[in-house]
Amino acid sequence: MKKILLSLSICATILSSKAQENIYPAKSFSGKTYLVNATVHVGNGKVLENTTVVFSNGKISEIGTNINVPAASETIKIVDASNKQIYPGLILSDTDLGLKEIGAATPGSDDYEELGDYNSDIRSIVAYDATSMIIGTLRTNGILLASVSPQAGTVAGLSSVVQLDAWNWEDASYKVDNNLHVHLPSFSNRPSRMAMYMRMMGMDASEEGGAEKKAIETLEEMKAFFRQAQSYLAESVPAEHNIKFEAIRGLFEKKQKLFVHANEVKQMLAAIDFSKEFGFDVVIVGGTESWRIADLLKTNNISVILKEEHSLPTNQDDDVDQPYKTPYLLQKAGVLFALNDTHEETRYRNLMFNAGTAAAYGLTKEEALEAITLNAAKILGIDDKTGTIEVGKDANVIISEGDILDMKSSILDKAYIQGRDVSLQNKQTELYDRYMYKYNLKK
Template identity: 60%
Template sequence: MKKILLTISFLAAIGWAGAQDNIYPAPAQANPIYIIGGTVHVGNGTVLEKAIVQIENGKIVRVGKDIPVPKTANVQVVNADGQHVYPGLILASTDLGLREISGSVRGTNDYRELGDLNPNVRAIAAYNTESEFINPLRTYGILLANVIPQGSLVMGTSSVVQLDAYNFEDAAYLADNGMHISLPSFIQRRGRRGGFGGPSAGNSNPAEAAQERINVIKKYFNDARSYFTETVHPNGKNLKLEAARPLFDKKQKLFVHANEVKQMLVAIDFVKQYGFDVVIVGGTESWQIADLLKANNIAVILNNTHNLPTMEDDDVDQPYKTPAVLQKAGVLFALNDNHVNSRYKNLPFNAGTAAAYGLSREEALSAITLNAAKILGVQDKTGSIEAGKDANIVISKGDILDMDGNVVTDAFIQGRKIVLESKQEQLADKYKHKYNVK
């Protein structure tokens, strides 16, 4: 009986995890495209009214008002009059394509490895382009994502993917852009959400237990640095130590998952001790040390703006105000949505909330476009609507940061006009047809 139930669960998982069979990745751009008449939000704070965006061979050629539009048969004109044109939104830290049915069907999840030290794990190798959650995100304007591994201590490397691909090779936008580590909590406390956690097993002092775990991470980096100074390796290549080479060569960033001030001070120590380019992921208490983060050139990815404060004596709206504090201090930051229930669709609305609590609309937009691109290392290719960059563009009927205005009518990834449809919409249409609902 158990075998039958397991088989049924597995088959159900396969059916659930399959992508829409009649929605295919768009072919490469064949003809010139001109988006005309829309309000273009460049992504760097500039707004152009009644502007034209010229796209050829997947790239943005020109952006402006006085661009002639050829009247030839092969030219595709997209009329965006009265609408808003944005850079494609970027999900800066996510398990999209790695986690499908949380908890109940383990076979659909491949986001975490066993053990504390997994620096050679590559998230891109497990990325599933058939995930049910990809297409719905595109209808909200999210066109790129940084897919990360999870685990304890050293988790592995993340990769930036574009959300219209047949397989992970096609999806890879920038592979292995950074290594991720997760820092243990230094304190045991209970706040509005129950606190950050308690001490590690075997040690009743949470600070000492945390330091022991951090020493494991430091030993790994010290061993890697010593390994790189050796010209001969009698035991052959050590894949775990080799994985840290791009960090020391400044070809990768170190993404430190941390929320507490004490954890972020450890991240600063990594900058001073190893010279790493560090990004804080989470950053709940980053507002308390914004000037220190700026002084050490540390960027921040704020995971959830829609959240309760950490402690009872924090302002009730502190999570909403934190982006404005970082902006004022000059800290490079991106907004994110890693909430497993909403499945990351609230990304633009997190930015909208931040705009209501101190950011301008264009600053909030930059936090999910150009800022995110800078942090992830893809600013030369995307994040803003500028000549020479990939044509990752979204057209919305209204303000994309507003729940009412976010009605995406067109989206382009590298100049390819993608299908804005999902299985959820297909099912809705199916039963509208059945019951003759218009």
């Protein structure tokens, strides 16, 4: 009983401290903001020196070297970015941010999965917690947008893009229900850690066999589901209203994309088969072995989100640094790809350093930047609004003292989401300030 009460007490403490009530979403600014004398990394490969960026009403209105800058006033804000770097806000392409707070430690803070295998009507956006403590640590590192998705089930549900400075999920919504996520079964009979342990102990691990047969059966079930949806949606007046099929009407109308979570070549070939049979716009999420069939992905116009670059290769015969080289190989083949960060311990805030690693293994720095800005925006269908620093787009902009891809010099000074000067404070910076004050080290 004591253990139960202690666990409940710990859970209550963690949950009560989960939000940061003294860090508020920024208010909109109706005047003009001038970022002057900066090096601007546009996000499309171009770099502009000694440039001024102007935004008003949440949009970028001017970019140039000969812009007349008025005096600062209540309606005019001037930010001197001399010797600093300006970048588009970074984009996390697939995440459980706002759906999972502390994982298994406190199940009450998690809402990233649903019971059942076919949950096409599940909407991640309505479960998104805009007060998550993790969000502040991402903003501090320049990540301003994220695509939040359900994480379990064969057909997991619909993801939405959120901006990371909001009071609630309604405020956070940037593009809603734009992608359906499915998880393909593994075709591989590679033994799991549990199976290897069972064999070491002399126990039966025969359930590991037959993976390919099971995978084919699951794929046929998935195809049957989408064929039924296709038939249902072809009816002008269906006999019965089916919410699971109605939720993915946009998939057949090419207003949504099919995000297929797959790492093995056979899984990705199955995804290409889905694209051909149903005419879906398909994106591979994971793509560990995508480099093996890069030309085929390009031919079939399949995009890739590489989920975790800082990891070991899946095959024993692969080069140990293969995950670092994969972005370059996809770039070389002309495949549209984005980099991502799904690391559970760092909780996704090292996205830009994943890109920095890719730049050390073949990509140029501007190509690596595109993989976490413009490319991600294209894949998520939001490149008309963000992803680059261009006139007419949302003022999602960050200012760094140095190279955003470099761990030593990537120090953020400012971040703007839709023109709002957002807070760079988070729980970690608050603790830093607290103990600097305690030991009289704060200047």
